[in-house]
Amino acid sequence: MAKYLLSVYQPEGTPPAPAELERIMADVAVFEDDAKAAGVWVFSGGLQGQETATVVRAEGDEVLVTDGPFAEAKEYLGGLTIIDCADLDEALHWGRRATRATTLPIEVRPFHWA
Amino acid sequence: MTTEVERVFREEYGRAVSVLVRLLGDIDLAEEMVAEAFAEAVRRWPPVPPSPAGWIITTARNKAIDRHRRESTRGARHAQAALLADEAPVEEVGPVQDDRLRLIFTCCHPALNRAAQVALTLRLLGGLTTPEIAAAFLVPEKTMAQRIVRAKSKIRGARIPYRVPRDADLPERLRSVLAVLYLIANQGRADLAAEAIRLGRRLMELMPDEPEVRGLLALMLLVESRRGARRDGGALVTLDRQDRSRWDHTMITEGHELVRQCLRRGAPGPYQLQAAIQAVHTDGETDWAQVLALYDQLYALTPTPVVALNRAVAVAEVRGPEAGLAAVAGIELDYAPLHAVRADLLRRLGREAEAAREYTRAAELSADPAERTYLRTRLTSGERGFRSRGL
Numbered sequence: 001m002a003k004y005l006l007s008v009y010q011p012e013g014t015p016p017a018p019a020e021l022e023r024i025m026a027d028v029a030v031f032e033d034d035a036k037a038a039g040v041w042v043f044s045g046g047l048q049g050q051e052t053a054t055v056v057r058a059e060g061d062e063v064l065v066t067d068g069p070f071a072e073a074k075e076y077l078g079g080l081t082i083i084d085c086a087d088l089d090e091a092l093h094w095g096r097r098a099t100r101a102t103t104l105p106i107e108v109r110p111f112h113w114a
Numbered sequence: 115m116t117t118e119v120e121r122v123f124r125e126e127y128g129r130a131v132s133v134l135v136r137l138l139g140d141i142d143l144a145e146e147m148v149a150e151a152f153a154e155a156v157r158r159w160p161p162v163p164p165s166p167a168g169w170i171i172t173t174a175r176n177k178a179i180d181r182h183r184r185e186s187t188r189g190a191r192h193a194q195a196a197l198l199a200d201e202a203p204v205e206e207v208g209p210v211q212d213d214r215l216r217l218i219f220t221c222c223h224p225a226l227n228r229a230a231q232v233a234l235t236l237r238l239l240g241g242l243t244t245p246e247i248a249a250a251f252l253v254p255e256k257t258m259a260q261r262i263v264r265a266k267s268k269i270r271g272a273r274i275p276y277r278v279p280r281d282a283d284l285p286e287r288l289r290s291v292l293a294v295l296y297l298i299a300n301q302g303r304a305d306l307a308a309e310a311i312r313l314g315r316r317l318m319e320l321m322p323d324e325p326e327v328r329g330l331l332a333l334m335l336l337v338e339s340r341r342g343a344r345r346d347g348g349a350l351v352t353l354d355r356q357d358r359s360r361w362d363h364t365m366i367t368e369g370h371e372l373v374r375q376c377l378r379r380g381a382p383g384p385y386q387l388q389a390a391i392q393a394v395h396t397d398g399e400t401d402w403a404q405v406l407a408l409y410d411q412l413y414a415l416t417p418t419p420v421v422a423l424n425r426a427v428a429v430a431e432v433r434g435p436e437a438g439l440a441a442v443a444g445i446e447l448d449y450a451p452l453h454a455v456r457a458d459l460l461r462r463l464g465r466e467a468e469a470a471r472e473y474t475r476a477a478e479l480s481a482d483p484a485e486r487t488y489l490r491t492r493l494t495s496g497e498r499g500f501r502s503r504g505l
Contacts, residue, residue, distance in 0.1 A: 086273075109272075110272045112271075
């Protein structure tokens with residue numbers, strides 16, 4: 001088994017209308033329940049917007065703290081799910097489910113170690 | 115290499131690598147062991163053993179066992195145990211066939227980009243070297259080497275499985291395999307076309323019930339059958355002017371038979387329809403009404419601008435240049451063949467100035483020197499007779 005990160009890529013700008021968002025959240029909950037039932041689910045969560053991010057960086061003896069995301073981008077990490085799968089085909093199956101549920105593109109990437 | 119070893123290499127390399135990938139679980143090691151086995155064959159043959167492929171596979175497996183014995187790490191001992199457990203004689207059917215299918219589907223996995231799929235397929239199933247693949251695709255050797263290394267490391271790192279896809283995934287996965295073979299066939303080189311046809315035959319043996327596999331093989335054969343007639347010196351010769359005695363009639367006969375088998379199956383797909391069109395073109399005088407009917411079907415399945423353009427040529431043949439021009443009108447594409455078709459139709463209608471502009475644009479856009487020469491000749495010859503631009 002190997003762990004895969006499913007990253008949700010969210011575009012900058014106005015979020016979906018409340019009714020739309022409610023439907024998406026319901027679909028995401030079904031996705032999560034199914035992944036749990038299949039025994040592949042490890043963790044999932046949605047992140048606050050990139051304006052809430054803070055970067056800390058070690059420089060010499062100091063640690064610099066800066067306001068804002070590491071890199072400003074038009075599309076940023078909006079949420080993530082970690083799954084434990086036999087191979088990429090299984091991970092892509094859950095990736096397909098995730099993009100349908102969130103209506104957003106999903107990056108599927110294996111962990112090097114975990 | 116001696117000719118016998120060379121022949122076996124060409125025919126059986128992919129099979130040997132596919133079995134070794136399963137046994138070793140590592141593509142690089144599998145390639146290395148198979149290469150060593152062929153080096154051994156060069157030293158030891160003749161006589162060629164009764165089952166050359168079995169000999170190569172067994173030799174490669176033994177070399178892998180030797181290699182593991184020399185390395186005494188715990189992981190290597192596990193791998194050795196797995197190899198020894200599989201020391202039964204190599205079977206000619208069953209699991210070996212499955213191995214080749216697995217390898218094709220791994221090489222053409224949609225998580226790899228198309229260029230990587232093509233390179234891996236030629237290398238692992240066709241036995242082409244990296245410099246050969248680089249030369250065929252006009253890419254620097256270093257770039258091609260990096261492409262292959264990257265693809266292999268993705269297979270390993272992301273755990274792209276070595277498995278024939280489940281039925282639910284098969285249509286999508288098979289589309290990718292067929293696209294790779296068609297791309298190899300269309301690269302414009304006789305050696306690559308021969309390789310694509312060889313792989314197409316293998317795929318049809320392995321998946322006899324997939325009509326699109328059969329259709330693709332028929333299409334590749336029928337297109338390839340005209341290679342010898344397509345050029346006269348450096349100049350391009352269109353289908354209607356080709357010397358039919360220079361066509362490969364063995365390929366045509368086989369292609370026609372495959373198309374008939376597809377028709378009996380009654381499950382048309384894009385490759386089968388394109389093959390059927392090629393079959394009409396290679397069966398006496400072209401029956402354009404039939405070609406148009408087939409393009410109508412093809413356009414319903416794959417409504418691309420290129421299909422629309424080819425359909426327009428058939429429209430012009432059946433209903434005249436005016437209708438053809440109307441059919442071309444809606445196609446939004448700045449593409450050499452589109453301008454060439456429009457030029458021919460305008461000339462048939464006596465609209466010379468517009469035709470000249472279209473020929474010039476077509477020649478500007480064409481990447482093929484022979485095609486450019488052909489178009490410039492058309493521009494200056496003032497020739498009226500328009501026939502299909504089919505090649």
